[in-house]
Amino acid sequence: MNLLRRGLLAGAALLALGLPPAVAAPRQGGAMTVTYKDDVATLDPAIGYDWQNWSMIKSLFSRLMDYEPGTATLAKDLADSFEISPDGRTYAFKIHRGVKFTNGREVTAEDVSYSLNRAVDPKTQSPGASFFHAVKGYDEVAAGKATSLSGVIVVDPYTIRIELSQPDATFLHVLGLNFASVVPKEEVAKYGADFGKHPVGSGAFRLAEWSLGQRLVLERNKDYFKPGLPYLDKITFEVGQEPLVALLRLQRGEVDIPGDGIPPAKFLDVMKDPQYKSLIVQGHQLQTGYVTIKNTIKPFDDVRVRRAVNMAINKERIVRIINGRAAIANQVLPPGMPGYDASYKGYPYDTAQAKALLKEAGLAGGFSTELYVNNTDPNPRIAQAIQQDLAAVGIKASIKSLDQANVIAAGGEPDQAPLIWSGGMAWSADFPDPSDFYGPILGCASATKGGWNWAYYCNKDLDGAATEADAIADPAKADERAKKWGGIFTRIMEDAPWVPIFNETRYTIHSARIAGPDDAVFVDPVHTPINFDVVYAKDAQ
Amino acid sequence: MASYLARRLLQSVLILVGISLITFALLYLLPADPARQIAGRSASADVVASIRHQLGLDQPFYLQYLHYAGRLLTGDLGRSYVQRTDVASLIVARLPPTLLLMVGAITTELVLGLGMGIAAALNRNTSFDRALMVLSFVGVSAPQFVLGILLLYVFAVRLGWFPIGGYGSPQHLVLPALTLGILGAGWYARMMRSSLLDVLQQDYLRTAHAKGLGGAVVLLRHALPNAILPIIAMIGLDIGTFMSGIVVVESVYGWPGIGQLTWQAIQRVDIPIIMGVTLISACAIVLGNFLADLIAPAIDPRIKLR
Numbered sequence: 001m002n003l004l005r006r007g008l009l010a011g012a013a014l015l016a017l018g019l020p021p022a023v024a025a026p027r028q029g030g031a032m033t034v035t036y037k038d039d040v041a042t043l044d045p046a047i048g049y050d051w052q053n054w055s056m057i058k059s060l061f062s063r064l065m066d067y068e069p070g071t072a073t074l075a076k077d078l079a080d081s082f083e084i085s086p087d088g089r090t091y092a093f094k095i096h097r098g099v100k101f102t103n104g105r106e107v108t109a110e111d112v113s114y115s116l117n118r119a120v121d122p123k124t125q126s127p128g129a130s131f132f133h134a135v136k137g138y139d140e141v142a143a144g145k146a147t148s149l150s151g152v153i154v155v156d157p158y159t160i161r162i163e164l165s166q167p168d169a170t171f172l173h174v175l176g177l178n179f180a181s182v183v184p185k186e187e188v189a190k191y192g193a194d195f196g197k198h199p200v201g202s203g204a205f206r207l208a209e210w211s212l213g214q215r216l217v218l219e220r221n222k223d224y225f226k227p228g229l230p231y232l233d234k235i236t237f238e239v240g241q242e243p244l245v246a247l248l249r250l251q252r253g254e255v256d257i258p259g260d261g262i263p264p265a266k267f268l269d270v271m272k273d274p275q276y277k278s279l280i281v282q283g284h285q286l287q288t289g290y291v292t293i294k295n296t297i298k299p300f301d302d303v304r305v306r307r308a309v310n311m312a313i314n315k316e317r318i319v320r321i322i323n324g325r326a327a328i329a330n331q332v333l334p335p336g337m338p339g340y341d342a343s344y345k346g347y348p349y350d351t352a353q354a355k356a357l358l359k360e361a362g363l364a365g366g367f368s369t370e371l372y373v374n375n376t377d378p379n380p381r382i383a384q385a386i387q388q389d390l391a392a393v394g395i396k397a398s399i400k401s402l403d404q405a406n407v408i409a410a411g412g413e414p415d416q417a418p419l420i421w422s423g424g425m426a427w428s429a430d431f432p433d434p435s436d437f438y439g440p441i442l443g444c445a446s447a448t449k450g451g452w453n454w455a456y457y458c459n460k461d462l463d464g465a466a467t468e469a470d471a472i473a474d475p476a477k478a479d480e481r482a483k484k485w486g487g488i489f490t491r492i493m494e495d496a497p498w499v500p501i502f503n504e505t506r507y508t509i510h511s512a513r514i515a516g517p518d519d520a521v522f523v524d525p526v527h528t529p530i531n532f533d534v535v536y537a538k539d540a541q
Numbered sequence: 542m543a544s545y546l547a548r549r550l551l552q553s554v555l556i557l558v559g560i561s562l563i564t565f566a567l568l569y570l571l572p573a574d575p576a577r578q579i580a581g582r583s584a585s586a587d588v589v590a591s592i593r594h595q596l597g598l599d600q601p602f603y604l605q606y607l608h609y610a611g612r613l614l615t616g617d618l619g620r621s622y623v624q625r626t627d628v629a630s631l632i633v634a635r636l637p638p639t640l641l642l643m644v645g646a647i648t649t650e651l652v653l654g655l656g657m658g659i660a661a662a663l664n665r666n667t668s669f670d671r672a673l674m675v676l677s678f679v680g681v682s683a684p685q686f687v688l689g690i691l692l693l694y695v696f697a698v699r700l701g702w703f704p705i706g707g708y709g710s711p712q713h714l715v716l717p718a719l720t721l722g723i724l725g726a727g728w729y730a731r732m733m734r735s736s737l738l739d740v741l742q743q744d745y746l747r748t749a750h751a752k753g754l755g756g757a758v759v760l761l762r763h764a765l766p767n768a769i770l771p772i773i774a775m776i777g778l779d780i781g782t783f784m785s786g787i788v789v790v791e792s793v794y795g796w797p798g799i800g801q802l803t804w805q806a807i808q809r810v811d812i813p814i815i816m817g818v819t820l821i822s823a824c825a826i827v828l829g830n831f832l833a834d835l836i837a838p839a840i841d842p843r844i845k846l847r
Contacts (some may be wrong), residue, residue: 038805039622039797045648049581122591127581130588142588212634213797214708238707240795244690245706248698251704309788403812405573430583441581450574452582 010120026222028039030537031234032256032514034530036119036122040215044196045181046119048125051064052259053184054178055527056237058220059230062182063449064112065172068529069534070520072286072336072432074172078107078182080158088167088473095158099183099225102206109160110299115182116162117141117148128179131430132297134168144472157479162306167471169481171513173431176526204230206534213240218532231536247509256511257522257530264378267323270509283523286429288334288421289326290500291386292454296481300369304361310395310421311354318382326502330435332489336525338478339434339485346493346500365395370412372417375401376432377421382501386421411454420454421501427452432525438466442492457497462488513538542681548595549834551828564816565606565628575622609816618820619813622808628817631802638708641785642721644790645714648778649722650729655772657726658733659765673713673730682728685786689720689793706795718792720732725779737768744835773836780829784822796847 041290042048045057058066064075076082080094099107120129120141130171132138136151151163154388174180187200199207202225210253216237221231241249246258247266262270262280270276289337291313299305304342316318330346333339360366371390375384380401390397397419402410404425412418429436440446444463446453469484492498506520514537561727570796576593577584593599597608612619618628654677661673696707696716703712740746741764749759799818806814838844 038808039624041800041809042625044625050761122588122595125579125592125595127579130581130583130585142585142591145592191621194626211797212631213638213801240791240797240801242707242793242795245693245795249705250693252698256707405571409572409574448586450577450586479572506747508606 002531004494005046007377008453010417025541026231026515026517026534028228028231028536029233030231032232032511032537033236033238033254033537035238035246035255035258036259037240037242039239040210040216040237042196043199043207045178045183045199045201046115046124046128048178049127050157050286055321055524055530055532056218057181057199058203058527059205059532060100060199060203060207062107062203062225063175063178063182065176065180065181066438067432067526069155069413069531070516070518070524072525074149074176077176078112079214081443082172083361084128084475086474088169088471089164091171092155092160093160093162093163096130096225097158097203099481100223101187101200101202102221102223103187103200105184105185105186107155107182107184107202108157110157111184113148113152114185116152116180118183118188119179120149120248121147128177131174131177131179134164134171135167136163139296158470166467167469167473170431170433170435171473172475173433177345177431179324193425204511205235205484208234215239224393231540232531234531234533249513250509253511258509259412259528259529262507264323267325279437279509279512280520281510282518283506283508283520283525284327284334284336285504285506286334286432286525287338287504288332289426289501289504290329290332291501292411292417292420292422293497293499294418294454295412295418295457295497296456299361299363299367299420300418302361303495304357304516308354308357308361308393309345309390309395310499311357312361312395313348313386313389313499313501314349316349318385319502321381321385322378322502324508326504329432329503331493331500332442332498333434333486334429337429337434338434338482339489341486341490343491344490346467346528347496351389351393358394366396368396368398369418370400371401371419371421372400372407372426373421374407376404376424379421382423383421386419403512405505412448412450412452414449414456417454422454426504434482434489435470438485438488439460441496443498455497457492457495459492459495462491465491542730548832552712553831556827557820557823558610561610561816562606564819565609566602568812568816569602569605571812573809573812575777575810576810578810579622588703593718607685613820618817621805621811621814622811624809624814624822628813631814632817633797633819635797635802638789638796639800641714641787642796642798643780644788645718646725646786647779648719648784649718650725650776650779653722653726654729655733655769657730659737661730661734674734675728680728680730681772683723685724685789686793688723689717690714693793694718708795708797713794713796717790717796719782719784720793721754721790725739725775725782729775732771732775733768736771737764740764740768754826770837774833776829776833778830778833781822781826784826795800 036052040053041050043053043057043060045061048057060080064077064079066075067073068075072378078096080092080096082093084091095109101107118124118137119126122144130157137149137150139147140146142150154160155161184200188195191198197210204221204224207222208219209217218235218525220233243258243260243263244254247263250258293300293306293309295301319326319328331344340433371383371387373379382400387397387399408425411420427441441452442457442458444458446454447458465488469481472481506523514535516535521534524531576589576598580592597605621628643754655671661670664670666668693716703716707713746759746763751764781815787798788804791800792804801817811835
């Protein structure tokens, strides 16, 4: 009674002072349950490359670099310190001493070297191999002419030097990718191609159980080298759970995080429900949804036509179609990405001006074209809205609603898919750097058959400017570099190879019994979707 | 009998070879590029070509098929492109839950379907008969996805009688088995009713009654064994229907079986899994029909296997 009265008095005093009640400090212990619809593909860090296994792998392995939780700010992970040579071609890392794999062996520079070489070895078939293209010897290894990267040099057990064939300002980000995770050679040799089902790393958690199609259980790595982390003793991932069923189980207190998010059919109900208000975390994805305009197909080789398409589309209506789960985009880069220009206005929605531009291009009577779209909801509905908008300025677009694989295949051909709505296949950043939004999707090298530059846009001047920007490797000049990239993307928009439509917003709903040091860890831009290392249970004993 | 078995076995092998060839050809014609899928979106054309070569995807169609068929003979169903693990081990891990679900669904079909059919036939042209037939019609017509969600919502969420999806206890089995079995139960009820009505009008039943046998004995010893024959043949065919049904039911209830594996493989265009599951399903259907044919003479001695 006495205690209760004291608690009430303390609460009243805080309220009187206008202060929020104190939040309990995170404590180690407790467990949480996360559900997913699909089984986890693999936990091999050289291979796993989907949004579901990405953060699991992040928590199972360590790598030289990582990010501050909930942010896109680079931080050291296995690296104790590093130095970059003035020409930006050599990176020297000192490795944290005493870090252990969960099999008990100490992590050394040899392991870092082995892991980088394994990631680029063609036999590994890693989807991330090409991220290491700047490392000396990459081309030889990729071509099968060499077995190891000549640019990766072990100086001593705790020092590694990496030499690049060209300066690459994104290289620290590359070393923060899962593909750069450090794996023990002996465990890879033991399990061979099935290492992804028996992962052994030096991350915050270790895999304790994996019942195919049913559940994965991660347990706290008691030897983890970062003091006090992780907070949770155990995370259970239950797979095969439909998002709707997961939401019902969250309501019953059986689930802490429905990993696939709020099902679209229940989105508005959940958002309106006051009981969920404090449990929903909202965050930006480093992603842009766009329409590509194929520069190699007439009349889209005329910039005036491409600009007219940009002005004809009502983006506000499209955002309404997806229940407002996005912000309107006016440029290629998403908000939060270095180089994003908040002052840039983009093309206005102006049908009169669009018609005038078409007239100027000799197309006053309009023309016919095709709009390709992935056939899963809501994409066909979005395509219909775009079709109506284009019709209003005289462009008759017939919709080709196809399976995703067909759309991707047509996008990679120079004479097919004049327009593509990117929904379901849109580019999202591998790491928070603007160059990731240029080379693979807008650079000249990717304007090839089977590539992802579906606009077949190629501006050699911009390729040169991009190379110059990426040569600014000094972290102290990050602002200068971001400005350069901003300029590149403004010039891209002048050429209008895309119509940027929206930047999707991420929503994570979680139970009231779990929390993070900051809500942003539930929509982490790098540990996608959630940074499990710093989530804690409020009821931990 | 021996020649019948040999002929049926040969037919089964030919059917399976045909199915494997057609499925392989259809998947070959898909525009999806597994090498590009594995290489990742940023890979250069050289890297993609190297992976294509490693997987043997740069070989002509017939060679690819022959290699696949050759590996099949050794029990190797290939490796998943996405999960990077043996397809056979993935299927083996998922098989027990699916078999359990099928047993549950067949039990539902038989208990509900035969029970309703017999009750309707014995109460012919009454309101009870009509009510049962309307009910069976609903069972046949209700989409499994809708039925699954409905049962889940009412009996698991609202009433709390069963767990909300998942696997591991007899309680977990009830709703998925009911959802999967209700469709067949509807058909069985209608078939059993008409088959039993047909048999009940036969002369030999009139004779049985005339010689003083009780109604229950006539029904159980003379009428039902004859009326049930078409149903037995149907159970064999049902395995095929189940294979499509489990994709939906396992997804709704989070049941970790073959259906869920198939659905995920289709979404991820994981061709080796799709191929492996198709072949295993085809084997199950062929085997089911084969067993149904073998069981029929045991129930009705007039049927001879020739």
